[in-house]
Amino acid sequence: MDTRFPYSPAEVAKVRTVQFGILSPDEIRQMSVVQIEHGETMDRGKPKPAGLSDPRLGTIDRKLKCETCSANMAECPGHFGHLELAKPMFHIGFMKTVLAILRCVCFNCSHILADE
Helix, strand or coil: CCCCCCCCCCCCCCCCCCCCCCCCHHHHHHHCCCECCCCCCEECCEECCCCCCCHHHCCCCCCCCCCCCCCCCCCCCCCCCECCCCCCCCCHHHHHHHHHHHCCECCCCCCECCCC
């Protein structure tokens, strides 16, 4: 058993509501562990700081530990960083998923279009 996630005595219950939201730019910056400033992943065989494989994001090397949570590759859940962009952008990889979610919601009453 992973000691970072101990047993919880909380009751198991039926999900009554689901709420989706979008993080604000300030919330993203607060939750981010690093601002990505370089497009490179490695520098001389090691993860480049402030790059796409910054060690604070987690590790893909079995010999290294995550600089954020100190866990190894198998136990670290991964952490996210952020890029500062000049203008808001859509992530094309999520468009189908976002549209599928939007099609599950009634535009008049905002209820989920699903049977119990």
